[in-house]
């Protein structure tokens with residue numbers, strides 16, 4: 340009986356787990372620049388985050404909160420959002436000088452398209468910086484200004 344109660348309460352904790360504060364701040368920023376942030380399963384299976392260029396919608400898979408990767412996931416998609424702003428409707432690299440950490444290399448090298456690889460390299464580079472939030476915010480401010 341006790342076991343069931345404990346199991347039930349931990350389930351509740353998982354369900355009410357709120358997005359971290361930084362996550363909410365960045366989400367607000369994105370919405371300010373006309374992006375819609377949807378916390379739901381992305382239309383493409385097996386992805387944590389997804390930006391749909393055509394209608395500026397960003398999907399964040401709810402599983403990222405349980406995996407404790409909500410922040411880097413949103414930072415990553417924010418970089419793509421900035422790339423979209425920079426390209427005025429098309430994805431364009433931002434010309435960032437930073438490189439992703441070694442462990443993230445295989446994640447963007449799996450993209451065979453060179454242009455896509457460059458876009459992903461920038462997103463992974465920003466998400467793996469210690470000041471990733473400030474960087475992502477600054478990039479949005481710089482490229483998405485009206």
Ligand SMILES: [Zn+2]
Pocket residue numbers: 415419459462
């Ligand atoms: Zn990406």
